[in-house]
Structures are given as C-alpha cells and as structure tokens.
Amino acid sequence: MRVEVARHxxxxxxxxxxxxxxxxxxxxxxxxxxxxPLIHNPQAVQALRDKGVEVAASLEDASEGTLxxxxxxxxxxxxxxxxxxxxxxxxxxxPFVRKAHEAAEVLVAEGYTLVIVxxxxxxxxxxxxxxxxxxxxxxxxxxxxxxxxxxxxxxVVVQTTQSAERLAEIVEALLPRCxxxxxxxxxxxxxxxxxxxxxxx
Amino acid sequence: MRVEVARHxxxxxxxxxxxxxxxxxxxxxxxxxxxxPLIHNPQAVQALRDKGVEVAASLEDASEGTLxxxxxxxxxxxxxxxxxxxxxxxxxxxPFVRKAHEAAEVLVAEGYTLVIVxxxxxxxxxxxxxxxxxxxxxxxxxxxxxxxxxxxxxxVVVQTTQSAERLAEIVEALLPRCxxxxxxxxxxxxxxxxxxxxxxx
Numbered sequence: 001m002r003v004e005v006a007r008h009x010x011x012x013x014x015x016x017x018x019x020x021x022x023x024x025x026x027x028x029x030x031x032x033x034x035x036x037p038l039i040h041n042p043q044a045v046q047a048l049r050d051k052g053v054e055v056a057a058s059l060e061d062a063s064e065g066t067l068x069x070x071x072x073x074x075x076x077x078x079x080x081x082x083x084x085x086x087x088x089x090x091x092x093x094x095p096f097v098r099k100a101h102e103a104a105e106v107l108v109a110e111g112y113t114l115v116i117v118x119x120x121x122x123x124x125x126x127x128x129x130x131x132x133x134x135x136x137x138x139x140x141x142x143x144x145x146x147x148x149x150x151x152x153x154x155x156v157v158v159q160t161t162q163s164a165e166r167l168a169e170i171v172e173a174l175l176p177r178c179x180x181x182x183x184x185x186x187x188x189x190x191x192x193x194x195x196x197x198x199x200x201x
Numbered sequence: 202m203r204v205e206v207a208r209h210x211x212x213x214x215x216x217x218x219x220x221x222x223x224x225x226x227x228x229x230x231x232x233x234x235x236x237x238p239l240i241h242n243p244q245a246v247q248a249l250r251d252k253g254v255e256v257a258a259s260l261e262d263a264s265e266g267t268l269x270x271x272x273x274x275x276x277x278x279x280x281x282x283x284x285x286x287x288x289x290x291x292x293x294x295x296p297f298v299r300k301a302h303e304a305a306e307v308l309v310a311e312g313y314t315l316v317i318v319x320x321x322x323x324x325x326x327x328x329x330x331x332x333x334x335x336x337x338x339x340x341x342x343x344x345x346x347x348x349x350x351x352x353x354x355x356x357v358v359v360q361t362t363q364s365a366e367r368l369a370e371i372v373e374a375l376l377p378r379c380x381x382x383x384x385x386x387x388x389x390x391x392x393x394x395x396x397x398x399x400x401x402x
Contacts, residue, residue, distance in 0.1 A: 164376075164377050167376065168373055168376055168377075171372065171373075171376060172369055172372075172373060175365075175368070175369055175372055175384065175386070176365055176369075176386075178384070178386060179385065179386050180383070180384070180385050180386075181383070181384045181386070182381070182382070182383040182384075183376065183379070183381070183382045183383075183384075184380065184381050185376070185377075185379060185380050185381075185382070
C-alpha cells in the first residue's frame, strides 16, 4: 500500500491558532480550560493537558481562570455567560467561522430567509444559527429543502468545511424557487485547497 | 402534421399592454409614433398604422406628438432626450423589464459587479445596461465569462425572456469564483410559464 499525502493536509489554520492561543494562556499559570476539545486527536489533547490545559465539557465545568473558545465558535450567549461567571475568555473562534457568523447576521438583518449549508448538529453550525438569531434552515442535502420555502428571498451561508459541490447542488435547487438569492460562500480557503489537493491525487 | 399549441402562448402581457397604450394614445388624434416596432409581426404593425400609429426608427424621426416607448424599454437618456424635444412620452416599458432595470440599479449601487444574462445586442439588454450606468458584463453563455472577473462580489440579473436553464448554467460557473453572489432572477412569469408549457408538450 502506497500512502500519498495531499499537498494541503494536516492541521488547519484555525485549529493551529486555537492550540497556540491555549498554550499561551497556560503560560500564565492560571487554570485554563477549553470548552470542548480543541482538536479531534487524543494525543494532541493529552499534550495540551500536559501543559496545563484541561477540557471542560460544558460551561458548568469551568468556574475560574481562563476559558478558551475553540475554533468552531459558539453562540454569543455562551461568551456572555462565561463573562458573567467571571471567566477570562480567550475567543479562538477561527476567523473563517467568524466570517460565516457575520455573513449570517448580515443576511438576516437584510431580510433574507437564511439557509445554512452544513451539518445541523455540528458545533460550528450551531454557532452560526445562534449568530443568525436562531432563525435559519440548516440543510445538508438538497433533500433537506422543504417543499415550500415560504419566501422567494433567500440568503445562503456555508459551514466552512463543506464541499463546493454540495453548495452548488443546493444553490442550483434554490435558484428556480427564488427571485433574490444571495450566496455568501463561507467555505474556508483551507477546505477549498484540501479539496483541490485531494482532486490532484 | 399535427400542430399543438402550448397552454401559454401568444402575445405576452408586456407587448399586449404596449399595443393598448399606443392605441389609446392614437385616439386623441395627435401624431403617435412608437420608437421601433411594438411587436415582431408585420400584420400587427400594419393594423396599428391603420389606427394612426407610425413607427419611428430613431428619435430623429419623431419631432412632435406622442412617442411610445416599447415594452423592451430604453435607456433613461432616450426618455430624457424625448422630453427635451417636447414629445409626449408614453412609457410602455414592460413592468417585468422595469424590475430588471431596478435590480441592475440596486446591484450596482450596492457595489456588485453586474453580470447580465442575455443577448448583448437585444434592445432590452441595452436598456438594462444603460440603467446600470453602463458598467455591466453581458453574457449569453458560460463561454462568454472572462478568465478573470477581477472581483469576488458579483450580482446577476437576467433578460426577461432568457431560460431558467441558461441562468442556472451561468450561476453554477460563477459560484466557485465568488464570495458574495447575488442573483435577482428577472425572468418574467410569462417566459417561465411558456417554458413550462413547452416542456409539457
């Protein structure tokens, strides 16, 4: 078996940045917790623990010190609640995820019905929904689109790690049902490059 | 040979409205000219002539009385010039074409680079381009898209009589090249119904 590694692989920018921010926070010596694991990799999570960075499963698990918000982002309510608990919040939300938050906010403010292309239960998508004020339709697939949209003015944002193909399929299905369709393509550049690199293999 | 007539065929709403407005204008007895023929049908144009409605090939051919702007619409400059010549302008621009003018104006005002899906030499498209202040890229086909757009913020409007399939192809090609793609689907309902009716045959 030959293992080929794509030109763009490994830890993405947002996660790398979150790991760095957590390590920097630990250097102060105060208790540091991340709200959920920063990375899907038990060895890396253990390495952080060795540096004094624990994982909090929820806000209840963190009562003092620093709370690191991971690259997925969270709802504004969680940041606010952490502040109210007196925690020192280090918001390591990935800048690409933040763009998706902002795009969702803009589309809702401009009166578009919001469609988020992504996994409904993914923390990133939950964060985008929260930033949109909760009023969003999350679709992973064309089949998830309801029979009637109830509007012909639809705005679309995308979970940063979704594929361009998936987005295109959903936009194609929405197009004949809209008179004003605005797509803010929030797929992150790391995802786009990985997809290109995978296609190259 | 069997001739089947689609459920939605014949003179569209915008042309019917323009014919009616021209006939009403002729009832006053003053000279009435239409700026170009109102309809692609020599018999119908002759029938109008019998009622006193002549065809002006250009603004120079009309020096007095009423000038009827046909359903295709024209640039705002032509309406202004006709007013300055002292002509009584009856603007029979189709309401669906007017929506395309307004959509183009909005997209340009909001900083989108404008793409018009349509025939570059069609009078309707010339009118939309003029309403957009002249800054628009007219594409009839995916192949007409330039290699580099020079922007990732693109707004799309459509000649009212284009097909939904053509629009979808161009949107699909634009999607991966844009971070903010806004499509105002200005295909008119008569066109959409005709396309559906033709598919039914």
